Amino acid sequence: MLVGCDFSSSPSKRKPIVIAIGSSKQGRVHLQEILRFETLDAWSQWLRLPQDWIGGFDLPFGLPRELIESLKWPNNWLACTEHFSAMSRDTIRQHFKAFCDARPVGQKFAHRKTDGPAGSSPSMKWVNPPVAFMLHAGVPRLLDAGVELPGLHTPHQEKVASRRIALEAYPGLLARELLGNRSYKSDDKAKQTPERLIARKQILQALETGQTRLDLRLKLTHAQHDALVADASGDTLDAVLCMVQAAWAELQHNNDHPCYGLPMFDSIEGWIVTA
Numbered sequence: 056m057l058v059g060c061d062f063s064s065s066p067s068k069r070k071p072i073v074i075a076i077g078s079s080k081q082g083r084v085h086l087q088e089i090l091r092f093e094t095l096d097a098w099s100q101w102l103r104l105p106q107d108w109i110g111g112f113d114l115p116f117g118l119p120r121e122l123i124e125s126l127k128w129p130n131n132w133l134a135c136t137e138h139f140s141a142m143s144r145d146t147i148r149q150h151f152k153a154f155c156d157a158r159p160v161g162q163k164f165a166h167r168k169t170d171g172p173a174g175s176s177p178s179m180k181w182v183n184p185p186v187a188f189m190l191h192a193g194v195p196r197l198l199d200a201g202v203e204l205p206g207l208h209t210p211h212q213e214k215v216a217s218r219r220i221a222l223e224a225y226p227g228l229l230a231r232e233l234l235g236n237r238s239y240k241s242d243d244k245a246k247q248t249p250e251r252l253i254a255r256k257q258i259l260q261a262l263e264t265g266q267t268r269l270d271l272r273l274k275l276t277h278a279q280h281d282a283l284v285a286d287a288s289g290d291t292l293d294a295v296l297c298m299v300q301a302a303w304a305e306l307q308h309n310n311d312h313p314c315y316g317l318p319m320f321d322s323i324e325g326w327i328v329t330a
Contacts, residue, residue, distance in 0.1 A: 056076060056077075056078060056106060056107060056108040056109075057076070057077045057078055057079055057084065057108065057109060057110070057298050057301050057302050057305065058074060058075070058076060058108045058109070058110030058111070058297075058298065058301060059074070059075040059077075059110065059111050059224065059293075059294045059295055059296065059297030059298025059299070059300070059301055060072065060073070060074050060075075060110060060111065060112040060113060060114075060224075060294060060297055061073040061113050061226070061290045061291070061293040061294040061297065062112060062113050062114040062189055062192075062193055063189075064114075064185060064188040064189045064191065064192040064193070065188075065192075066092060066093055066094060066095060066098070067093060068093050070242070070288075070290070071091040071092055071093045071290075072091070072092040072095075072098045073089065073090070073091055073290045073291055073293070073294040074089070074090040074091075074092070074098075074101070074294060075088075075089055075291070075294035075295045075297070075298040076088040076089075076090065076298075077298050077302070079271070079302040079305060079306070082265070082270065082271055082272060082306075083271070083272050083273075083274050084271050084272065084273050084274065084298065084299055084302045085274045086273065086274070086275055086279055086295060086298070089282070089291060089294070095192060095196065098196070099196045099199065099200065102196060102197065102200035102202060102219070103200045103201075105217045106217055106219070107217050107218045107219065108218075108219055108220070109220040109222070109301050109304060109305045109308070109315070110219070110220065110221050110222065110297075110298075110301050111222050111223075111224030111297035111298060111299075111300040111301035111304070111328060112193065112197070112221050112222070112223060112224055112297065113224055113225060113226055113293060113294075113297050114186065114189040114190060114192075114193040114194070114223070115167075115175075115178035115186050115187075115189065115190045115223060115325065116190070116194055116204055116207060116221075116223040116325035117132060117136075117167065117178065117190075117207070117321075117323060117324040117325035118135070118139065118167075118178055118179055118187075118190070118323075118324070119165035119166055119167045119177065119178065119179060119324060120167075120321055120323055120324055121165040121166075122151075122154060122165040122179050123135055123323060125154060125165070126150060126154065130323065131323070132207050132208065132322055132323045132325075133198075133207075133208055135323060136194055136195070136198070137195075139190070139191065140191060140194070140195040142191075144181075144188055144191065147181065147187060147188070147191065148181050151179050151181055151187065152181075154179075164177035164179055164180060165177065165179060167321070167324040167325070168320065168321055168324060168326075169320065169324065169325065169326045169327045169330050172327075172330040173225050173228050173327040173330035174225075174227065174228060174231060175225050175227070175228070175327060175330075178190060197221050198210075200219070201219070202219045202220070202221045203218070203219065203220050203221065204221050204222075204325075205220060205222065205314050205315050205317060206314050206317055206320060206322060206325070206326070207322065207325055220304075220315065222300070222301060222304050222315060222317070222328040223325055223326065223327050223328060224296075224297040224300045224301065224327065224328050224329075225297075225300075225327045225330070226292070226293040226294075226296035226297055226300075228300075228327065228329060228330060229267065229269070229296045229299065229300060229329070230258060230296060232267055232268065233257065233258050233261045233262075233266070233267065234254055234257065234258065237250075237254050238250075238251055238254065239251050239254035239255045239258060239289055239292070240255070240287065240288055240289020240290075240292070240293075241287065241288070241289075242288050244287075247287035247288075251287065252284065252287065255283065255284050255289065255292055256284055258292065258296075259273070259275070259280060259283060259284065259292075262295075262296075262299065263275065263280075269299065269300070269302075269303045269329065271299060271302055271303060271306075273295070273299060283295060300328050300329050301328070303316060303328070303329055304316050304317075304328050304329075315328065316328060316329070
């Protein structure tokens with residue numbers, strides 16, 4: 056089973072966590088179902104279900120090494136993640152703001168090595184978007200559910216009833232390949248324009264015809280296609296983009312890649328799949 060997750064650190068009825076579920080065969084990725092979770096607890100319960108999957112999750116799995124070393128936090132991914140998870144969001148904000156305030160304009164944030172090729176926001180950002188809080192809310196719940204994070208964490212097998220593989224994904228990476236810097240979504244109703252609707256249609260056309268470097272074709276029903284276009288927030292489409300990235304990782308694994316297509320990477324920072 057394939058999973059794509061558009062994540063929110065503060066999900067609600069208006070802005071739920073969206074999960075796309077599908078499967079892949081002979082280069083075709085079939086979307087089967089869309090799930091929505093209005094609370095972190097409901098999402099956590101789904102993670103614990105005894106089912107095998109490979110998933111792409113749109114949230115950072117690690118912090119920049121430069122930041123960790125500057126703050127003198129544990130120099131080990133699991134210990135650092137547990138240290139970070141034990142803090143309140145306000146404490147995290149204070150630490151990160153002090154780090155940024157001490158640095159020159161234009162170099163405020165520390166970056167992970169994956170940010171360059173992925174074009175992703177620094178995982179220490181706490182606003183616009185608050186990806187640091189996404190890490191804070193999401194990764195501990197993946198660990199609690201006994202999920203494997205390749206290259207970062209392998210759970211004790213005696214505690215795991217099923218094989219669940221979580222990879223850090225980033226839908227913007229795949230979307231930019233198809234659109235450049237044009238926007239395809241907005242949570243602001245005033246910005247949910249015809250141009251963005253056309254952009255969502257273009258993304259889906261490219262995915263359905265296999266016009267990406269991932270060399271996969273997305274298979275949708277007419278109803279699924281229309282629903283993805285109609286969601287002007289882009290959350291449902293983002294979940295599907297993450298699912299397609301997970302399909303690429305599954306293909307690499309099936310072709311005997313030792314780490315689901317991930318390159319050698321800093322084991323404290325993590326890496327975005329397909330970057």
